[in-house]
Structures are given as C-alpha cells and as structure tokens.
Amino acid sequence: MLHFTRTFNTPPRLSQDNIYAALRTIDLTGLAENINKSPAWSTPIKQQLSPSIPYASPLLNKSLQTPTHDRPTSMHYQSSSDISIDRTNRQLIPFLCATPHLVQLNTKWQEQLKIEKERVRRSLITGNYDKDDDTLDLFAARDAVVTVMNPNNYSANNFENYGSVLPVLKVINNFPTQTSIINEFTLNREQRAAFMIITSHLDGDTRCHIGDNNGQLIMCIPGCGGTGKSQLIRALTKYFLVTKRMQMMRKLAPTGIAAAEIDGMTIHSFLGEQRNSRKPRTIKPGDSKLEKEWRPVEYLLIDEMSMVGLTLLAKLNRIISTAKHVDPQVPFGGVNVIFFGDYLQYRPVFDAPLHTHFTLSSKSKSCKLPTEKEIQQRVARSLILQINCVVKLTQQMRTEDSRYLQLLERLRHGQCNYDDYELLLTRVVGQPSVDSLCDTPWNKAPILVFRNEVRTQLNNKAAIHNAAQLGRVSIVCVAQDTCNGKSIEDPILIRKLLELSDSKTEHLPGLLPFVPGMPVILTQNIAIELGLINGINGIFRQLVYQSDSVSADVLSEIFPKNTQYIHRPLYALIEIAKSKVDSNLEVLQPKLIPIPVMEQTFRVDIFDIIPKDKKPKSNRKAILSIKRRALPLVPAYCITTHKSQGQTLNKVVIDLKLPNETEDIAAVYVPLSRVKRLADLIILRQFDYKVLLIKPSKSQVTEMERLDQLYLETQKCFSHWFQ
Numbered sequence: 116m117l118h119f120t121r122t123f124n125t126p127p128r129l130s131q132d133n134i135y136a137a138l139r140t141i142d143l144t145g146l147a148e149n150i151n152k153s154p155a156w157s158t159p160i161k162q163q164l165s166p167s168i169p170y171a172s173p174l175l176n177k178s179l180q181t182p183t184h185d186r187p188t189s190m191h192y193q194s195s196s197d198i199s200i201d202r203t204n205r206q207l208i209p210f211l212c213a214t215p216h217l218v219q220l221n222t223k224w225q226e227q228l229k230i231e232k233e234r235v236r237r238s239l240i241t242g243n244y245d246k247d248d249d250t251l252d253l254f255a256a257r258d259a260v261v262t263v264m265n266p267n268n269y270s271a272n273n274f275e276n277y278g279s280v281l282p283v284l285k286v287i288n289n290f291p292t293q294t295s296i297i298n299e300f301t302l303n304r305e306q307r308a309a310f311m312i313i314t315s316h317l318d319g320d321t322r323c324h325i326g327d328n329n330g331q332l333i334m335c336i337p338g339c340g341g342t343g344k345s346q347l348i349r350a351l352t353k354y355f356l357v358t359k360r361m362q363m364m365r366k367l368a369p370t371g372i373a374a375a376e377i378d379g380m381t382i383h384s385f386l387g388e389q390r391n392s393r394k395p396r397t398i399k400p401g402d403s404k405l406e407k408e409w410r411p412v413e414y415l416l417i418d419e420m421s422m423v424g425l426t427l428l429a430k431l432n433r434i435i436s437t438a439k440h441v442d443p444q445v446p447f448g449g450v451n452v453i454f455f456g457d458y459l460q461y462r463p464v465f466d467a468p469l470h471t472h473f474t475l476s477s478k479s480k481s482c483k484l485p486t487e488k489e490i491q492q493r494v495a496r497s498l499i500l501q502i503n504c505v506v507k508l509t510q511q512m513r514t515e516d517s518r519y520l521q522l523l524e525r526l527r528h529g530q531c532n533y534d535d536y537e538l539l540l541t542r543v544v545g546q547p548s549v550d551s552l553c554d555t556p557w558n559k560a561p562i563l564v565f566r567n568e569v570r571t572q573l574n575n576k577a578a579i580h581n582a583a584q585l586g587r588v589s590i591v592c593v594a595q596d597t598c599n600g601k602s603i604e605d606p607i608l609i610r611k612l613l614e615l616s617d618s619k620t621e622h623l624p625g626l627l628p629f630v631p632g633m634p635v636i637l638t639q640n641i642a643i644e645l646g647l648i649n650g651i652n653g654i655f656r657q658l659v660y661q662s663d664s665v666s667a668d669v670l671s672e673i674f675p676k677n678t679q680y681i682h683r684p685l686y687a688l689i690e691i692a693k694s695k696v697d698s699n700l701e702v703l704q705p706k707l708i709p710i711p712v713m714e715q716t717f718r719v720d721i722f723d724i725i726p727k728d729k730k731p732k733s734n735r736k737a738i739l740s741i742k743r744r745a746l747p748l749v750p751a752y753c754i755t756t757h758k759s760q761g762q763t764l765n766k767v768v769i770d771l772k773l774p775n776e777t778e779d780i781a782a783v784y785v786p787l788s789r790v791k792r793l794a795d796l797i798i799l800r801q802f803d804y805k806v807l808l809i810k811p812s813k814s815q816v817t818e819m820e821r822l823d824q825l826y827l828e829t830q831k832c833f834s835h836w837f838q
C-alpha cells in the first residue's frame with residue numbers, strides 16, 4: 116500500500132499566493148503508476164467530508180494521474196454543483212475542491228476543515244471575502260494525514276481495513292507562485308508591485324478592484340527606456356502561462372519589432388487589418404468569428420503606448436465592445452487593459468498620441484464641427500482618462516553607466532549641459548576612442564538612421580560590401596509585380612516600382628540582396644504561434660530558387676554590374692533563434708526556418724515615381740494597384756531609430772544629425788537609450804549641441820504629471836506591495 120505522507124513544515128497560515136503551492140506539494144509524481152498497481156487503494160472520504168462534490172469525475176482522475184501544473188479549476192466548474200463559483204475567485208477553488216479528495220484529516224481536524232470550508236464557500240457565493248479572508252488557516256492541516264484514492268475503484272471495505280493513517284512528513288513547494296516568478300525574473304520593487312497588482316487581480320483579489328467600475332483594471336505602467344517594462348511583461352506572461360490562463364491574455368504592440376520583443380502581435384494584425392489599409396475592418400454586431408476571437412480575452416497588455424494612436428485605440432475599443440456585447444459606455448468592453456511605455460519615446464505615425472490634450476482647439480473656436488476622426492480621437496482620449504492605477508518604473512535596469520544615466524535623465528527634460536555634449540562628442544567616429552567603423556565590434560553593430568530610404572541604401576551597400584569580402588558575386592531577389600493580373604511591360608515603371616522603399620510596398624522589398632550570414636528582419640506574420648512574426652530577427656543562411664529564373668540583366672544601378680538577379684525565389688532559409696518551431700525536418704538544422712515568398716497588394720501614384728519628362732500633361736492622379744510576390748524579409752545591418760524602440764542593443768552606431776523638421780525629443784532619446792553603457796555606442800558624425808536641448812511637448816509633460824499623481828494614489832492604495 117502506498118502511503119502518501121508529508122508534514123507541513125511551512126508556516127501554518129498559507130496565503131492565497133501559496134495555496135496552490137501547498138496543494139501542489141502533495142507531489143503526485145509516480146502516483147499514477149502506483150495507483151494502477153494497487154487498484155483497491157481508495158477511501159470513502161466523499162461521504163465524510165464533501166458529500167456534495169462528486170469525486171469520481173474523469174477529470175479528477177486525470178488530475179491525480181497528471182502531476183503537472185494543471186489547475187483543477189475546470190474540473191470543479193463541471194463537477195461541483197453546490198458552489199456557485201465566481202470566476203474571479205478561482206484561487207480558492209482548488210483548496211475547497213481538491214482538499215477533500217487529496218487530504219484526509221484526522222478526525223480531530225475534520226471539524227476544523229469543515230468550518231474553513233464553509234467560510235470560504237460563503238465568501239465564494241457572496242463574492243466578497245474580507246481582507247483577512249484570503250488566507251486559509253491551514254494550521255489545522257499540520258498534523259494532517261494525506262492519502263489518495265482511486266475513484267474508479269472505490270471500496271468502503273478497503274478503507275475500513277486501512278487502519279492507521281500516517282502523518283504528513285514534508286512539504287515540497289515546487290509549483291511556481293507569484294513569489295517564485297518575482298524571484299525568477301529578479302523583479303525590482305516597482306516591477307514587483309505592478310506584478311502583484313495584476314496577478315492578484317487575475318486571481319480574484321478584491322483589493323485590486325479600484326474605483327466604481329466593477330473592478331475593471333485600466334492600468335498604466337510608464338517608465339523611461341530600460342526600466343524593465345518588457346521584463347515585467349515577460350514575468351506576467353509566465354504567470355498567465357503556468358496558471359494555464361494564457362488564452363485570457365493578449366499582448367499587443369504598435370510595431371512588429373516591439374511586438375516581437377514581448378512575443379506578442381501588432382495591434383493591426385490583432386484587429387485583422389492590413390497596415391496602411393484604406394479599408395477599415397467592418398464591425399458587425401453578431402460577428403461570430405469576432406466574438407469567438409475575443410471570448411476568452413480578459414487582459415490586454417499594450418506595450419510601447421507612446422506609438423499607439425488615439426484613432427487606433429478608438430477602433431480597438433469599438434471592436435472589443437462589439438465582440439463582448441457590452442454597453443458601449445463600458446471602456447474596452449470590460450476587458451482589463453494595461454498600457455506600458457514612455458511618452459517621451461516615438462509617437463504614432465499619422466495618428467494623434469494618447470497624451471493629446473484636447474483644449475479648445477482653433478477649429479472649434481472657428482465653430483467648425485469636429486470630423487468623425489476627431490470625435491473618435493476624443494472618445495479614445497476619454498478612455499485614457501479612465502486609467503485607475505499607475506505604477507511608474509523608475510529604476511534603470513539597462514544602463515549601468517551612472518555618468519551616462521545622468522546624461523540621459525537630463526536629456527529627457529531637454530536640459531543637457533555642455534559637458535554632456537562634449538562627452539558624447541568623444542564617441543563620434545574618428546575620435547581617438549573610435550577609430551573606424553571597419554573595426555570590430557562596430558563593423559557588426561547595427562546602424563540606426565531616421566529615414567527608410569537611407570536605411571535601404573545603407574543595407575544595400577553593406578550587403579554588396581560583405582559579398583565582396585566573402586569573394587562572392589552579389590545576389591539580389593527581385594519581386595514579381597503585376598497590375599490587374601497582367602505583368603508590367605514598361606521597363607521604367609518596373610524599375611521604379613522595384614526601387615520603392617519597402618515602407619511603401621506593404622514591407623515586401625522590390626530588390627532584396629542576400630549574403631550568407633546577413634542579419635534580417637521578418638516583415639510579415641507567418642505563424643504567430645510559432646514565433647514567426649513580423650519584426651523577429653534572424654540570420655540569412657541559404658536561398659532556394661528556380662534555376663532558370665536567374666538573369667544578369669542590369670536591373671538597378673545600385674548593385675554591381677555582375678550581380679545575379681533571381682526572379683523566382685522559392686524560399687529563404689533563415690536561422691531564427693527565437694522561433695518556437697521544433698523542426699524535425701530531416702535535412703534542416705533546428706531553428707533553420709524556410710520563409711516562403713508572400714503576396715501583398717499596395718497602391719502607388721505613378722506621378723510620384725515616373726520621371727518629370729515622362730509624365731502625362733494632365734494633373735490627375737493615377738493610382739495603380741500593384742500585386743507583389745516577394746520574400747517578406749529586409750536586411751538588418753541598418754534599421755530606423757523608430758524600429759529600434761523597445762530593443763536593448765549590445766553595440767550600436769547612431770546618427771544624431773536630425774532631419775531638418777524634427778523637433779521630437781524621441782529622435783535623440785530613443786537611439787541614445789538603447790545600450791547599457793556609453794562605451795557601447797558610437798556616433799556616425801558630428802552633430803549640433805542644440806539637439807540635446809529639445810524639450811518634451813506641453814501635452815507630454817502634462818500627461819506625465821497626471822500619471823505621477825495617479826502613481827501616488829496607487830502607492831497609497833497598495834502600500835503593502837510597495838514595501
């Protein structure tokens with residue numbers, strides 16, 4: 116006979132946080148085997164302790180045999196008829212429901228447990244247990260004896276013969292808890308407080324129900340670059356994952372790279388829309404696909420909030436409200452939303468930032484009616500004003516260099532001094548400390564630039580240079596463009612289309628150079644669940660193409676004359692370290708992923724691309740819809756500073772000579788704040804002192820002050836987690 120014996124050495128009062136751990140300590144490893152070997156081993160505790168909970172459920176059986184982190188929650192939703200279980204109180208359920216099955220108490224303690232059970236049952240039904248009630252007094256269980264029954268072989272006789280029941284000897288705490296995840300991710304005080312608020316809210320702790328909005332959490336976690344917002348998201352993800360609640364959470368970011376950083380999706384793909392799409396997704400109430408997509412979602416984590424626009428947020432809100440069938444007045448359809456980011460970093464392209472301050476604008480003064488877009492933006496702004504919880508991350512986790520850190524702090528206020536300028540000048544290429552870009556490690560470091568066109572040119576040059584270094588001819592993949600189903604005949608138009616920046620062609624490049632070992636970025640979502648998402652980094656290893664599709668006809672002046680142009684590539688083999696593909700394809704190494712050619716449609720005004728002398732006389736627009744088939748990859752020797760937001764880079768080359776009209780502090784702050792130490796960056800060329808004096812805008816400052824105020828209130832409210 117197998118005795119399942121443990122002693123509780125842990126403190127007698129187990130917090131809600133630890134109940135799971137305690138239950139999981141009743142380690143079932145190897146039990147399934149033993150149960151099978153001793154089929155008669157069972158106890159009739161159903162009658163003694165829990166007459167109303169049927170224990171012969173197949174799910175229970177499963178939970179006994181599968182000593183994983185499976186939460187028995189679903190089992191008890193199905194099998195427990197007498198307890199009205201509030202979804203938010205799920206943390207207590209396992210205690211209530213699993214205990215009778217797994218723990219048999221000495222008679223002496225049975226009464227005690229009954230009282231505990233009744234107290235918890237009542238609080239579950241009423242949904243409000245008081246502050247102290249979230250702990251269960253397991254002192255009663257100190258001398259508990261534990262035994263396990265096989266519900267399929269229930270026999271009262273056997274139990275009667277079972278004689279003495281051995282005391283519990285030892286508790287092993289191996290189930291990840293809030294505390295263990297906090298330790299694993301070495302969360303600092305502020306990260307920890309934010310983590311506790313969100314995960315306790317998830318676990319149904321009513322202390323996290325702030326304000327009068329039915330406990331909905333609309334939270335903001337601001338923090339400047341490198342204060343560990345992404346790290347916190349990773350820790351939260353782990354908690355959702357180990358508690359089997361991943362389907363309740365979605366992680367979104369406005370750009371592919373930022374989304375890839377947190378293993379999430381872009382907001383656009385989540386909304387089922389194409390980037391730059393002129394056609395908004397039609398939202399119809401009763402759209403079953405939409406409802407299905409959103410049904411399990413209860414928490415939305417939105418990273419890089421500075422780049423999220425009000426119009427986009429309004430759209431997100433409309434879609435959630437429709438999908439969730441709730442009163443449109445309820446923000447985000449009742450879904451809990453947590454924003455992460457730094458308002459001093461990049462703002463949205465073609466949209467108004469979330470901090471936009473709608474004062475009496477000149478338009479309303481002139482009695483003009485607001486447009487539909489303005490109305491939607493104001494709606495979204497009113498959602499932002501409903502943020503009810505703020506935890507500001509202030510401890511710098513990226514930058515270890517204190518002198519540099521002080522410089523960055525002054526930079527945020529546009530208050531750098533001349534010493535700061537001189538310090539940065541020591542990092543300009545050509546200074547004694549940085550001889551040449553050709554030297555290691557700088558020849559491998561990514562270059563950050565402001566314009567997509569410059570980025571493409573530098574990438575092409577780097578590819579050509581590297582091919583020459585390897586003694587290879589340049590290889591360039593050519594996109595296949597068609598218009599109205601027909602191939603394009605005009606050679607000038609063909610060339611102009613191929614030379615368009617990929618930012619104008621739905622991120623499918625016209626001419627894509629390839630050199631073995633070239634860093635690349637995937638520009639489309641291929642398989643989100645496998646981590647093959649827009650923005651993920653990889654290394655190009657090999658190109659597979661139709662051999663008869665190679666030509667040496669010069670297609671572009673950019674590449675050397677002997678370049679080989681491949682017109683029908685099939686796929687590129689890319690090494691993607693972060694992919695979740697367990698490739699067991701015979702001939703492929705692990706993490707070597709075949710990326711196929713993809714198709715996208717983009718619109719282009721030919722007047723913008725045809726040379727002046729070839730333009731027809733009329734001034735009419737001539738928009739062409741071009742269907743392009745190409746590999747969804749771009750080289751990553753050089754990326755735009757915009758795309759670098761959210762990334763920690765080991766070494767980086769930056770440019771601080773800003774494009775003329777730039778007055779955005781992000782253009783200086785984002786590139787300068789990507790590294791751990793000043794020694795990890797070099798500056799491409801001389802720059803003006805005045806770029807270090809760019810001030811944040813008034814609405815940025817006002818919104819950050821508003822969040823600071825809310826942070827003080829949050830600290831008061833959750834003082835226990837800020838200790």
Ligand SMILES: Nc1ncnc2c1ncn2[C@@H]1O[C@H](COP(=O)(O)OP(=O)(O)OP(=O)(O)O)[C@@H](O)[C@H]1O
Pocket residue numbers: 300301302303306338339340341342343344345346347457512513760761762763
């Ligand atoms: N608690 C922590 N313990 C150890 N390392 C951490 C912790 N928090 C953050 N880091 C590390 O510090 C660096 C910066 O963190 P992270 O990328 O999360 O910052 P961020 O606030 O998201 O920055 P950005 O605003 O630039 O996106 C990363 O290398 C990360 O691994």
